[in-house]
Amino acid sequence: MVTSTDSGTGAAAPNASGAPPGQPPSRFPYRTIALGTVGSTLLMLAALGAGGILIRDPVLGHGPLSWIRYGHGQALATALLYLGFALVVWAWVRLGRYVLAGRVGTRPVLVAAACWMAPLLVSPPLFTRDVFSYLGQGAQLLHGLDPYADGPTELDVLPDVVLNVHSLWQTTPAPYGPLFLFVAQGVVAVTGNNVIAGVIGTRLVLLVGLAMMLWALPRLTRHLGGRLPVTTWLAVASPMTVIHLVGGPHNDLLMLGFLTVGVVAALERWHAVAIALVTVGMLIKPTAAVALPFLVWVWANHLPAERSLTRRFWRAVLPALGIFAVVFVAGTWLSLRSFNLGWITGLQAPTLIANWLNFPTGIGDIVYNVVHLVVDVPSSPFVTVARFLAFGLLAVVAVRQWWLSRHGGNEAIFRMAVTLLAVALLAPPTLPWYLTWGFVIASAFPWRRAHLAVVVAVSVFLVLVYYPTGEQAMYDWWFIAGVVAASAYAAAAFLRPDPLGLVAAWRGPAEAAAGKPTEESTERA
Template sequence: MAESGSGPEVTAHGSTPAQHQPSETPSLAEARSAPGTPLIPRPHIAIVQGLIGSLMMLVGSVGTGWMALGSPMVRNPLVIAMRTEGWGIYTSTVLLTFGAMLLMRSWIRLGQRLAGWPEGSLRAVVAAIIAWSLPLFLAVPIFSRDVYAYIGQGRLMEAGENPYTTGISTLDNWFMLGADPAWAESRTPYGPYFLWLAHLVVKVTDAHPDLSGLLFRALACIGVALCVIYVPKLAKMHGFDGARALWLSVANPLFLISFVASAHNDGLMVGLAVAGTYFAATGRPIRGILLVTASIGIKPITILLLPFIGLLWAGRNASWPRKFATWAATAVLSFGVLFMSGIPYNLGSGWILAILDPTPGFTGYSPSGFLGMQVNRIGDALGLPGGDIARVLRTALKYLGIGIVVLLMFWGEGQRSHRVVRRMGLAFAAVVMLSPIIQPWYILWFLPFLAVTGIKNNWQVRVLYVVTGFFVIFGAQDQLSVWPFIEVQWDVSTIAYVIALAFTAYLMLLDPHTKHVLIEGGPRGWLERRRRRRSGQ
């Protein structure tokens, strides 16, 4: 992984607010050509490496991505070989996993190469997002198969059924179109606007699984484009570098994999929410409320943002009566539009059920799920009803998250836009992190709001590295699709896991460009400072 022409190594991603940076920063070309100036590392090297990683994932997705059994691609001889022959399955697994990890490294290196964030950095980050996204746009869905459930939702709408009360198992051939069996009896968790869009996609494509997947992916990419436009603007108005905020959030491999390759509708949800926040923060509250309402109409979870949109409307140093007035006006406008939106197709207010009746169960890697499992074990060992105690704990943590939202509504440091948007991001993070179920892409719901209000180049950015890496590794080994009637000598999930861990060890211990960021500047740096303090005594 050594890179030629990288010039002197630089430390990563300064987070100094824009107003504290030099007023005249030379462009990359000027700095490179100035006599006596050290060569600035070239960002295109990292961009090209990330593109190679994305292309590897594209090829690997053919053999291990989520392909509907009813897809015409299943009858292609090359696809058959890639999905039924041992060499094809193993090659696809290696390419998909190695490509994802190479994309992870390229993201870190891009931030290092743009350290200081000189003029031209924003163009480089946008170029990286485009280059890394194009192969993922054409890939077979990876890391999730939810896009096929969207087809089922659209077919329910086409059949005149209400997805808030009816599961997709009532449809003929639903399994052949790729949906996970977990969706068979599940009510939709989506808002009315997404159901309208799903109906339109199914109507246009006649429920063709591959064409429908591309259209759903295009909808998600609209959200990605909104983030590309408005994340830098929000960061700049809050005094932080827009290129760095965009690199942290949108160029993030987890963001691109989840919202482009996986085609999650969360991409459109987040993009509308970020755009709405920008307009509310720049004195256009009605447009902001309508955009956030559109986001709620995709997935209702962004209803959590409305109180903070009301605070942005109230403005700086607003009195409590004005805050309550803008909260009331925000709620009346948003909920009024949403209730009117339930009239077409007789959907009613079913979107409320998506909030009040969430998906049951828990994930073992969520804080709530992990603690619940430990309490369950301890309770059972002591002869107590461990399962009941664990359920009480998970419920308590879920309501604690809601309590934090309410607290941040009423309490915070100042009413400036920067503070309000920061509280918005923290409130969103509290609800996600204390929920019993955390899917990898849930982290991306609040990441842009934290990025535009400053993620410091210390433990904060390292936590982002760890979380991003964890979920990329998790998806690479957990979400591989191998047909159940195919027998392979070695388990592909184990192969993917070993490759991901080996690549991670390389990044942390051997790679001369990344190890100091992930280890030496973190735990190793802390231990070194401790040693020096002790020796000084």
């Protein structure tokens, strides 16, 4: 995935105009940014009929445009939504080629990301309905109910908020940290029963996490040896961030803000601050806790070297535990007005999701289907056993990665990113946006070109494996075949424009022979 030398993304030193030697002076990639902005606007408009629409829609429910939510109207909206997604991916891939060629700096990437995110700030939820659960659980806390004991269906107020929570989460406890429920409570306190305002308000709050990432990534890249344009293209302008984290939206964005700033603080020897920040991230989404043991090694290796590693470790871990305990207890108490640890048991709720995107669940399903050809048996024991074995494997991987990081520095951060990815893939459930936990940290390392192409394919795949409505598409095998083909084509287009020669065939041999300008020559970043 990443490499210690930037052999794949390295470029010759730029000339005075900012372009590498031998290339013409660059211009701002207006058309690429506009292409993605058109796509993002289509996503926003089409989501009114094909996204995570409201059960009772006060905007379109009974108006002249209500047809977009049903039948052929919804089919048209779905087609437009996928067209918008294709334009966003096309623009992102083009921008990535310019970045690797050294013809785009960080500023155009950030402008592109901002333009692509802007329409989605007011869009219905895309490829998920999780934000409605956030609002429902925040409403529970606001009205004196324990979100870790019961689901939003227990509320007898704010009917629109409760009605739009997915049926799977109506009766299940919240799996999120207490600090995030406190944030959700604040949003609902302002927006009340207005679900549209609640969704927009949630996105605006989560942008705090994006702002923290934007502050941290340049510093993180400087420490870890990557190239900032590549890092921002991967971590900020990617469809995983633009569509999943912002368009979703998902609270992972806020957690990642605290995680990235915490990692920077650790590398810059502000160790107490680093432990406190990552603990706050854990109080938003518990996954951030995975980073804490790795940051202890970073701290230990910044201590005077005349002592043994074991003594330095204890000198780091003891204050780290103290800081963690203070922040954890204070954050929980201030958020819930009590020391309620129910959110730990609430982590079991997401395990109700079962699909093959989670490797052990998929393996359990395969074994079940083979056995089921001979014997009529239920599937749950196979999935349960596979998940149990995967937890054992995950424990081995996590402990090994932690031990390999004992010399601290960049190695510890790399091992931390690997472990975050392992948690996303091996611990149930695996949801597409979970892979951003490791990707965002890993984006600050050097990358090879071929590995970036794999990330392009994975990013496209992880958006499309869910329908725009938020329901999984993973057992619609013809659809998944199309998703795999689209993902592979996006990766190939990243490595070489028009890999199938479609544009050349459309232009015809005469125009090609005449040397008609291509996108690479007419739009120089």
